[in-house]
Amino acid sequence: MIVVQNLKKKFGANEVLKDISTTIREKEVVCVxxxxxxxxxxxxxxxNLLEDVTSGTVxxxxxxxxxxxxxxxxLRENVGMVFxxxxxxxxxxxxQNIMLAPKFIKKLDKLANEKKAMELLAxxxxxxxxxxxxxxxxxxxxxxxxxARALAMNPRVMLFDEPTSALDPExxxxxxxxxxxxxxxxxxxxxxxxxxxxxREVADRVLFMDGGYIVEEGVPSEIFDHPKHERTQAFxxxxxx
Amino acid sequence: xxxxxxxIADALPVxxxxxxxxxxxxxxxxxxxxxxxxxxxxxxxASSKIVRGIAGLYVDIIRGTPLLVQVFFIYFGLPAFLDIRxxxxxxxxxxxxxxxxxxxxxxxxxxxxxxDKGQVEAARSLGMSRYYxxxxxxxxxxxxxxxxxxxxxxxxxxxxxxxxxxxxxxELTQSGEIIISTNFRSFEIWGxxxxxxxxxxxxLTRLSRLYERRLTAR
Numbered sequence: 001m002i003v004v005q006n007l008k009k010k011f012g013a014n015e016v017l018k019d020i021s022t023t024i025r026e027k028e029v030v031c032v033x034x035x036x037x038x039x040x041x042x043x044x045x046x047x048n049l050l051e052d053v054t055s056g057t058v059x060x061x062x063x064x065x066x067x068x069x070x071x072x073x074x075l076r077e078n079v080g081m082v083f084x085x086x087x088x089x090x091x092x093x094x095x096q097n098i099m100l101a102p103k104f105i106k107k108l109d110k111l112a113n114e115k116k117a118m119e120l121l122a123x124x125x126x127x128x129x130x131x132x133x134x135x136x137x138x139x140x141x142x143x144x145x146x147x148a149r150a151l152a153m154n155p156r157v158m159l160f161d162e163p164t165s166a167l168d169p170e171x172x173x174x175x176x177x178x179x180x181x182x183x184x185x186x187x188x189x190x191x192x193x194x195x196x197x198x199x200r201e202v203a204d205r206v207l208f209m210d211g212g213y214i215v216e217e218g219v220p221s222e223i224f225d226h227p228k229h230e231r232t233q234a235f236x237x238x239x240x241x
Numbered sequence: 242x243x244x245x246x247x248x249i250a251d252a253l254p255v256x257x258x259x260x261x262x263x264x265x266x267x268x269x270x271x272x273x274x275x276x277x278x279x280x281x282x283x284x285x286x287a288s289s290k291i292v293r294g295i296a297g298l299y300v301d302i303i304r305g306t307p308l309l310v311q312v313f314f315i316y317f318g319l320p321a322f323l324d325i326r327x328x329x330x331x332x333x334x335x336x337x338x339x340x341x342x343x344x345x346x347x348x349x350x351x352x353x354x355x356x357d358k359g360q361v362e363a364a365r366s367l368g369m370s371r372y373y374x375x376x377x378x379x380x381x382x383x384x385x386x387x388x389x390x391x392x393x394x395x396x397x398x399x400x401x402x403x404x405x406x407x408x409x410x411x412e413l414t415q416s417g418e419i420i421i422s423t424n425f426r427s428f429e430i431w432g433x434x435x436x437x438x439x440x441x442x443x444x445l446t447r448l449s450r451l452y453e454r455r456l457t458a459r
Contacts, residue, residue: 050362077368087363091381100377101367146363153367 001026001188002047002157007056009042016042018212020056026156027186031199031220034209035235040192043209044159047190048072048079060157077105080150084162086142088134088149094121095130098149106153120148124178140171144178151182158182160191196239200224208232248429252420259416260437266330266412267399270337274398275391277342282349283375296346303343309404312336316408333405341398348390352383385456392449396442403438413437 002024009017016039024030032040045051047058049065049072058065063075089097098117102108108116121127124144126137134142143163150158160179164172176198183189183202193199199206199220206223208216208231216229224240227233243251284296303311316332319325327335356379364374406415417434421427 048366050366073365073368073370075368076366079366081363081366083359083363085359087357087359089360089363089378089382091385101364101369104373104377105368150367159366 001028001061002190003057003059004047005057005059007043007046007058008054009039009046009051010054015054016212017046017054020212020214022207022214022217024188024190027188028204029183029189029202030191030205030207031203032190032192032207032209033194033196033199033235034207034215038209039212040209041161044161044190044192047157047159048076048081050081073105077101077153078155079157079159080153080155081159082143082146082150082161082163084165086134086139086146086166088142088146090134093131093133094126094137094145097134097145098152101149102152117148117152120151121145123151123181124148125174138171139167140174143167143171143175147175147178147182155187157188157190160189160193162192162194164193164195194239196224196236208235210235243424245429248424248426249433251424252430252433255416255420256413256433256437259411259413260441262410262416263399263402263412264441266334266337266402266405266410267395270334270402271341271395271398273334273338274341274345274394277338278345278349281342281346282353285346285350286353300343300346303340308336308340308401309407311340312404312408315339329405329408329410333402333408333410337398337401337405340401341394344394344397345391348387348394349383352387352390353379355386356382388456389449389453392445396445399442399445400438 004023005021007017007020008015018039020039020043032043034040042051046053047060047065053066056066060075060079063070065072065075088094089100092100095114095117098120099110099113102113102116103110118127118130121130124147126141126144126148129137129141129145134145137145147163163179164175167175172195176195179189179191179198180202191199191203201220203220205217206220207214208223208227208229210231216223216227216232223232224236227236281296281299284292285300287293287296312333315336316327316329320327360378360382361374364378365371369377402412403414405412406418409415411419413434417430421430424430
């Protein structure tokens with residue numbers, strides 16, 4: 001479903017992604033782990049072109065993302081993204097946050113839009129917060145709303161960029177639970193994360209990135225219990241105590 | 242010799258008329274300046290270097306020259322060069338609009354830049370176009386933050402219009418001058434002209450403080 005070939009990304013002279021190739025199947029849940037600065041987030045952001053790609057190709061479904069002819073707005077409707085810092089729209093209520101993109105892009109009528117938004121809010125356990133503004137919510141609640149907002153466009157792929165890194169520890173669980181539920185529904189998910197427990201439990205496959213390369217990939221038990229590459233071993237020995 | 246009180250009472254109707262013209266010029270000019278400033282401000286955040294350059298040049302020229310010179314240039318210079326006639330009010334409004342527009346452009350640019358980059362990324366990642374992102378996400382947040390700066394510009398422009406007396410517009414300052422040329426009582430009249438400006442601007446400042454407090458309360 002997602003095919004990445006020889007992806008490279010430079011920021012000025014600094015080459016952050018050196019040569020990334022991988023294939024992600026439909027309904028697969030892939031967790032990307034690795035030390036900070038390894039290029040994990042940049043890799044994720046190249047998939048929906050929030051970063052423009054220096055060279056290489058990304059294909060999602062039958063659309064070549066990296067082709068200049070591609071209507072990138074159209075593609076992004078199918079690729080939801082959840083950010084480390086939530087990025088809810090502070091001038092809109094929870095419900096308005098979720099309904100905004102379907103209203104203006106899909107021209108969904110108000111009734112159907114609101115019904116769908118309320119379903120999503122119920123799903124993330126926040127139906128009672130519909131009329132609150134984001135600054136009245138906790139970090140965990142905001143992130144759950146952000147997930148609901150992304151889902152409102154019915155994406156086929158969801159990208160998560162360290163979704164729990166900005167959260168207080170006691171709120172990490174509620175967000176991971178929502179993501180687990182989502183994974184079991186069979187949506188394609190790519191999750192950049194430091195939550196090794198989540199990766200082990202939920203991922204179909206784990207990518208370990210370091211220095212701009214995918215150093216090692218495999219099913220969680222392989223990566224976590226029998227890492228082959230020494231850099232994977234070194235990283236895991238530091239994060240798994 | 243008439244009493245101070247009598248002088249002021251006689252002057253009031255003329256001064257009020259002058260005030261009305263001042264306010265008319267300011268309101269029209271700032272409405273135009275807002276549109277100019279919004280466009281130039283948006284241009285200065287564009288990705289195209291040329292578009293940014295045009296906006297930058299406009300702002301630099303206006304900020305780098307005195308308003309009085311701008312007024313003279315538009316009222317005397319341009320008509321002489323183009324061989325046309327421009328009435329003093331039109332010229333005055335044009336000068337104040339162009340002048341305030343440049344400052345508002347800077348306010349708009351700063352306001353847009355103050356919106357967190359993550360907001361744009363979130364909107365774009367949902368499939369929103371640049372236009373929708375600007376209109377639905379960035380501008381509503383930016384404009385709210387710009388309100389104090391707009392009020393500030395409003396106050397500056399009110400005072401700036403007093404310069405338009407030099408091209409014969411009968412706004413508040415010119416009205417004062419006309420009265421003094423007949424009764425020679427500059428103490429009372431300039432005092433009153435000052436009071437008129439002060440009251441209007443003081444009221445505006447208070448209003449904007451009130452509004453700001455309400456804004457931060459939410």
